[in-house]
Amino acid sequence: MSLPHAILTALMEKPSSGLELTRRFDRSIGYFWSATHQQIYRELGRLEEAGLIRALPSEVPVRGQKKQYEVLDAGSAELARWVGESQDPKAIRDPLLLRIRAAAVVGPHGLAAELRRHLELHRRQLAVYEAIEERDFPPGRDSDEDRLRRLVLHGGTGLETFWLRWLEEALAEVEDMT
Template identity: 50%
Template sequence: MSLAHALLTSLLEQPSSGYDLARRFDKSIGHFWQATHQQIYRELGRMEKAGWIQSGPDPEAGRTRKRTYAVLPAGRDELMRWAAEAAPLTELRDEFLVRLRADAVVGPLGLLPELERRRALHADKLRAYRAIEARDFAPEAEPTRRRRIHHLILKAGIQYEQGWIGWYDEALHTLSED
């Protein structure tokens, strides 16, 4: 996936200024695809040159140079082309797992504090996802297709964090046995 496709998706949801887009990105897509605000602005420039989006002065910006971006038909076509491609399976690549393997080979390396720290980070993220779920996906809300898909994406994050927390619990138990 490229940042451009994430931005096209977000702009199709709502045309925005670069600043507003970056803020919305941080609160939604940014949970599973990270980008700095600088990267977002650079990509918006490339997308505009490619003819995928256009920008114009923001009518509410007053005297500032704030611009609003919107997706052009070519941008929608690109997003549809990309979405139709087979997505590669993300490979697990975690430096800490290599450290754990080294612990198995050379003996205890004092990894328990790092295991506890990493477990706590996953627990924090899980709490954040649960808060989003409680705030945005109340059972009484109308279950539109869009809402159900957004909830499905959030559930992937919830299950991801739950899986890592369970793994860290097992790892902490295993390393504590020695």
């Protein structure tokens, strides 16, 4: 149940409408927890129902009109509770690793090209994270909030870096076979 908490976090950072949230997910929180606008609208409805957020009353809540949401105290409390909750890490679930394993039984035909493609995609994603780091976290004194956000970003760069190294190794192995 991470999506509601992702939305609460985004709304605490800045009250927003559904579409604004969708945009922000696309370029920020979504790097670690993606969501489509349909998911977001549905979840906003549930969160409002549950009394964790409310629509700002300023605007008329008609279809096609912007509706701004803000987090209520109950929502903020729920988020704080969730931060310290005990949740086991999810097991790895990666189709590419699975495909390598399949390649071990049916042969690695077509795999090298796919590995090269992934390599390029991960290079790009790493560049995206590094650009954000440079833009949002210039060297200097950080607040606690900034240190935590930088830590998240550093998780992203670390993961991409890992995949780059592993893909290079994998490509070398596969090219050596064919």
